[in-house]
Amino acid sequence: MFTEKFNTPYTAAPFRQIQLDDYVPAFDQTIAQARAEVDAIITNPEAPTFENTIEALEFSGQALDRLSSIFFNLNSAETNDTMQQIAQEVSPKLTAFGNDIALNETLFQRVKAVYNQRETLSLSPEQLMLLEKKYKGFSRNGALLNEEKKNRLREIDTDLAKLKLTFGENVLAETNSYFKHITNAEDLAGIPEGAQEAAAALAQSKELEGWVFTLDFPSYMPLITYADNRELRKELALAFGKKAFQDNAHNNTEILKKIVALRHERAQLLGYESHAHFVLEERMAQHPETVKTFLNDLLAKAKPAAQREFAQLSAFAKEKDGLDHLEKWDGAYYSEKLKQELFDLDDELLKPYFPLEKVLQGAFTVAEKLFGLTFHEIDTVDKYHPDVQTYEVRGESNEFVALFYADFFPRAGKRPGAWMTSFKPQYIQNGVNERPHVSIVCNFTPPTPSKPSLLTFNEVTTLFHEFGHALHGMLANTTYPSLSGTSVYWDFVELPSQVMENWCYEPEALALFAHHYETGEVIPQSYVDKIKESASFLEGMATVRQLSFGLLDMAYHAQVPTIDDVKAFEVAATRDTALYPDVAANCVSPAFSHIFQGGYSSGYYSYKWAEVLDADAFAYFQEKGIFNKEVGTQFKENILSKGGTALPMELYKKFRGQEPKPEALLKRAGLL
Incomplete structure (x- = not known):
């Protein structure tokens, strides 16, 4: 099934036909097929050329890539014990195959021969970028090492592949194993009705009386933000903070x-x-010192504001409830109370204006106004779960642009968080522009028996964020798959996603989709003003928190650290960013999946780095009009469609006419 193109509409993944037993044989088969394709390049008697070596290598292993994307996407969004066992079985095979290519001396010599004559080959900028990437793919993966070191590299890569999988499995197991069963209605004081209803439905699904809260964000956040019962908040916060840091089989230290x-x-x-x-050699930042300077400069600007905000929050908690010390489980609760007092605004007031379906349609409309895209829901392609929604995306001339999957609600087999991914990349081969299949996966508040899914404002910005990544994937228009869509430097990849969040704060955009789910009334202008006013509320504290993650990441990865005790190491690395008293039983690192399971090691700083880009880019939209078609087209043509075909700063300057300035971010965050 996996060795040929799928005989389905748009060659979409035939999820319903795939059995778990199919995966291991399919991996064995497609690895063998990819190996044969690479062997044909190695044994080609003709002299190495760009076409017979670099391009041939780029388009080899397509069936394996397609299978891998399907399997590993499902292992994140719809996994089970069997899938996790399969992942542990196939990961070493994939690593070994990758290493067999990266460490093949004959293949490297062919690539090197083409690379050495690059000046004389009259290649296009995209072809030059591909050649550079392929050559570095070998040199950065051990092609220049002797045999003994190559063998050690293979061992390391195999071990890392397994360890990263196990790390993620442990975090998921810890998230799933905890739940708080409440039988006394008094314990629910302060928790919004919608969250109580969801907790009752969760209890019912477990055949329990009362209410159940879990460590999944849509369940955890309303409790930690609104529950008047401080002991209850503390219990949940401690459980959340010690995921994979407990004395059990899932400890990740x-x-x-x-x-x-x-x-x-x-x-x-x-x-x-x-x-x-x-890592940073292949990033805009280039060097760890650049990253540390960037993070510490921002910290110097944000910390005084964060300390003022923390003092204000502490004084507010003292005045309100006589609290002597603000603890971590008090932060969200009193922040929300203070926000309500200062701005007369809270999520429960806003949620009725953000039904999920309306917000999704709003994102579609923004994409139509800026980039000429239209989205049409279809039921002609397979879904991997009934919750998934599928859309055909078309362009201004009604041409097919992409297939779009959206998967919004938490369930047992889905890892926490929100992400964008793809089931098939965009590329041009044999004159055919193969269009991408893109997916966003989130964990939003599900509908209840009496209400549709109503989003918090934070969930609204999350949807727009992931949709921004999706647009980067959907609008890709490059020749080579490894340079397509989101295949860009990691400190550039967050620009399209973060810039999209800005539309959530604009009255003109909110008018398109923020309509009350019962009355249809557009969100009142007074609420919009308050959303904008409160956007920089406690921004100093939020910035310092983000910087703490970036600094922790660099502490692990920018020098060879001595880690006797993970907790002590973390405390030392984040000392300059600490505002709350430390909680001995809690530790971020063992559940820091972004850097230990995902691809953000040495790259967590890129969220803040991209914020500088996105604030500067959006300032340009504001200057010309937030739905200015010309600016939208410039953004689409110079950034979204170009993928990794040129250096990010070159692309950015083509769009903006200048390098980004951090002032726009500091101004937006109220830190100037």
């Missing part, structure tokens, strides 16, 4: 230490000072 040590060993094998030096 030793796994984390091994991941860090192996990453450093790998970097040093390849001739780099640290894992961060290795």
